[in-house]
Amino acid sequence: IKITSVRSYSTSVSGVGKVGVIRVKSFSGTTADTVxxxxxxxxxxxxxxxxLDLRGNPGGLLPGGVDTASLFLDSNKPVVYVVNKDGVVDAQSxxxxxFDLTTPLVVFVNSN
Structure with a gap:
């Protein structure tokens, strides 16, 4: 049984046109390729x-999240900062x- 963490569909929005919705339930090593x-x-x-609907997403593999964000950002842009117990900061950029810097993108998030 294969369980996917990414699903998509499209819907029409008045005044906007056709909107693609991609729901990401968690991040894995293949999430960026799938998205x-x-x-x-x-x-x-x-x-x-x-x-890009990330609501309810508890996280997963950090590189999967960084790689997914990288799909929509220019090079060398910060995505996340990780601070270890000693206060050492590791910036993930x-x-x-x-691959797509021009298509309008909205990201839905909540407390997760």
């Missing part, structure tokens, strides 16, 4: 903007230019 594939598929189906 990229879903964005490409939604755009081929006419989506002109994307909603994008390492390359994302």
């Amino acid at each position: 990229k594939s879903e964005v490409e598929g939604l755009k081929k189906k006419g989506a002109n903007s994307i909603v 994008t390492y390359q230019t994302g």
